[in-house]
Amino acid sequence: MTLNRLWLTANAEYEGFPIYFRRPDVKVAEFATLQSRYPRLLTVTHVLKHVKENGLPRSDYNASLESFDESLTSPFCDEVNGVIALIETFAGKRTYYIYIDPLFDADAFVRQAQDRFPGECLSYSVDEDRAWRLFRGYAADFNFS
DSSP states (O other): OOOOOOEEEEEEEETTEEEEEEEEOOOGGGHHHHHHHOOEEEEEEEEOSSBOTTSOBOHHHHHHTHHHHHHHHGGGTTSSSEEEEEEEEETTEEEEEEEEOTTOOHHHHHHHHHHHOTTSEEEEEEEEOTTOHHHHHHHHHTTOO
């Protein structure tokens, strides 16, 4: 079952460079319920191959990443294994912040993406974040509701 959450976008400037955000419309009021289900934070960082001087991806390259992006986001649309907190594009990187179920195999998930898209450079980490500190910080800093 897909929840079909609305995707919100925003941009700002940080350290003199543009920063772009994309995130599902998860209300701050939902955090308490969701954070107990998804206590681990999977951070996947994609080093973009073709960027402009301002660190954002070239338009043609960005358009070519649609299936790559979908491979990282679509497994979480039903919010069974996790929920996407935020996708950030800044300084030549696109970072996917995903809160995941304790049993979700992040290693296999990222390995599958790397195997499917061997030309893209990925790194990842999994950390405990039961209080959703990362997302709450972004919510406060960038006025998410």
